Amino acid sequence: MSRGGIFHLKVPESSPVGSAIGRIRAVDPDFGENAEIEYNIVPGDGGNLFDITTDENTQEGVIKLKKPLDFETKKAYTFKVEASNLHLDHRFHSVGPFKDTATVKINVLDVDEPPIFSKPMYTMEVYEDTPVGTIIGAVTAQDLDVGSSSVKYFIDWKSDVDSYFTIDATEGTIATNELLDRESTAQYNFSIIASKVSNPLLASKVNVIINVLDVNEFPPxxxxxxxxxxxxxxxxxxxxxxxxxxxxxxxxxxxxxxxxxxxxxxxxxxxxxxxxxxxxxxxxxxxxxxxxxxxxxxxxxxxxxxxxxxxxxxxxxxxxxxxxxxxxxxxxxxxxxxxFLPVGLSTGALIAILLCIVILLVIVVLYVALRRQKKKDTLMTSKEDIRDNVIHYDDEGGGEEDTQAFDIGALRNPKVIEDNKIRRDIKPDTLCFPRQRPPVEDNRDIRDFINQRLQENDVDPTAPPYDSLATYAYEGNGSVAESLSSIDSLTTEADQDYDYLSDWGPRFKVLAEMFGEEESYNPDKVT
Incomplete structure (x- = not known):
């Protein structure tokens, strides 16, 4: 295998755990492409942060990240990697070990990161009667990047909808914004966000728990x-x-x-x-x-x-x-x-006594009611009492319907007299609205005419009964057309001449025969 070598790698500190951060390659001249290489990290500086595996296709060593890197903690790492061939030929055992070692240097690159809170979670306590505006605690976050930026704080409104607390944007101090009531809410849980002033998109979040302490305000x-x-x-x-x-x-x-x-x-x-x-x-x-x-x-x-x-x-x-x-x-x-009960009187006996009293009261009430009803019937007239009935006979007066003009009920109780009682022997006039007539300058002749007719009717023995209605038509004096009233007409039918009806043609033949029949009648004439 080829010997020696140094590999330099640059890795951003934000690289995720498990990702591949670099590759190295070892070659065995004796086996060529048939060699099967195995890579191992020599225990030392980077053994707990990095790992290496063999790519089966390329026989390269793939270096992976086991833990997150932090530029602010350590900026560089150096470790050794050992490569060996798994397929050995026994004929060459005496030549020496078929291994090689290389040095890997990893430089951590600084990445602009969000601020880091000093604690993973903050817990605070406050009494329920604490005045509004009292500071109850503070949170702290720092920008650990090179050339650190200032930090700005604010409360996540989604976690504190009712705004019970406020935070100072620069100092990170938390204060009450409302009066707290332990009996209503004993604990508040909300989030605080810290962002870099130079880059507001870089922000981190931390949870804050505030326990409300009880104040003895209610008596037992x-x-x-x-x-x-x-x-x-x-x-x-x-x-x-x-x-x-x-x-x-x-x-x-x-x-x-x-x-x-x-x-x-x-x-x-x-x-x-x-x-x-x-x-x-x-x-x-x-x-x-x-x-x-x-x-x-x-x-x-x-x-x-x-x-x-x-x-x-x-x-x-x-x-x-x-x-x-x-x-x-x-x-x-x-x-x-x-x-109040005497000794020895049971509940059943009391119920029986009360029941008897109720029955007696009911009997008395019924007796009084019957007496009152009987007295009332004596005073009031019964419909079946013959002394209060009137027998009607239709043998005189102004027509057969004349007996219906009286109501005996009016004599029994005048208060129930029916208004506008219509007599059955007189044809009622058609209901119509009154007409507006011009004022009459002098009604003396009309008044005299009516008085004269009344006097004539009073002395006339053949006049209709007293309950009949006599009507008169009067059109006044001085008419050129003379009077058209039937009062001034001939008093007998004999004075009328209806012969002219025969001259009016066949249509008036029936009328001519009816009114001319009496004159044309001749008892001596034999038909």
Whole structure:
């Protein structure tokens, strides 16, 4: 094999891991193209950063990158590569080893890279009552390239949509931009980007986690509303209820709650509070002989206090109801009405009594209603009462329909008289809108005419009944055409001459025979 040699390679520091960064070639004159060469890196400077493999087609050694390069850390690497032929001829073993060694020098090229943060991740803490604008921490990034550039910081808006925090673009200090509430959000996670001022496209990102610390701002309270009761036959020192507390604050581990009676309740020898010192307490009786008749409800003020800073406490009032129990302490009744019932009266008996009262009330109501209905029927006229009926006869008056002109209902109740009652014996006039007539200068002749006709009608024994309507046509005095009214016409048909109808032709023959029949009649004439 050919001996000796130095190979120089230039590799950018941004080359990805696993990529081929160069090739070397060893030749065996004895075997030529039939040689199968194997390459190995001699342990030393570059053994942990580089690797070499054989290209089966060209028998070249391909150098690959095992770890990323960093120009700012180390700018050059030197190592040796050993090449050997795998197909050896035993006849030439005595000649010497069929190996060769070459030196490889790799120069790392500086590449313009984005800034590098001092930590892979930043964690900060802040109290929830921190004022807006308070600085809670800072991040740092540097440009490690030759001729380093200044760095600019900003928060990735996609990770902090509500803008709870701000960052100084030059210093990298982080401050609060809103009031924080641990009960709402206990942790914030967002990203900060650092870019080079000389090349803003070169930027790097780091995650920042901010934990909101709790501030004791809420007092503890009883966890659930308890329905506490005590038996009338309870003994002193008997536990009637076990209570626990809850705090709206996200309390740290190990927080303790303490229970005690309020000062005003300590002087009343009815109940007491026994703190078990495990965040629970028991309500105990201090005497015997509780009676519902004397007092049904007791109100017990309990003070609960936490152990955080600043200490918060609250007074919670518990309601204790007195109940009737059996000898084993089982509650039988806590109802209010049971206080007023005589001893020994069961619930079934009470229901029966109430049912009887309801039935009696229903009977009384029905009786009163019937009496009122009967009295009302006596006052009001029934349709079947013959004393209130009128028999109509169609034997006189202004026509057969005259009897329909009266309504007996109007005599019974004048309030229901129908308006505009139309008489059936008179043909109603056609409804029309009134016509606008010119004003009459003098209506004296019309008034005199009407009065005259009324007087004549009053003294005429043959006039129609009083409920008939007489109409008169009056066109006034002084007409050249004389009167056209039928009032001034001949009073008998005998005065009329209808002979002229015969001269009018065949079309008026029927009328001529009807009106001329009486005159042409001759009893002595034999047909």
């Amino acid at each position: 309270e009883i966890s659930v509303p308890y329905e506490t009761s005590v038996c009338e036959n309870a003994k002193p020192g008997q536990v009637i209820q076990t209570v626990s507390a809850a705090d709206k604050d996200l309390s740290p581990a190990g927080q303790r709650f303490s229970f005690r009676l309020s000062p005003e309740a300590s002087t009343k020898p009815n109940f007491t509070v026994h703190d078990y010192r495990n965040n629970t307490a028991g309500i105990e009786t201090r005497r015997s002989g509780y009676s519902r008749r004397q007092q049904e409800l007791y109100f017990l003020p309990v003070v609960i206090e936490d152990s955080s800073y600043p200490v918060q406490s609250s007074t919670n009032t518990m309601t204790i109801r007195v109940c009737r129990c059996d000898s084993d302490g089982t509650i039988l009744s806590c109802n209010v009405e049971a206080i």
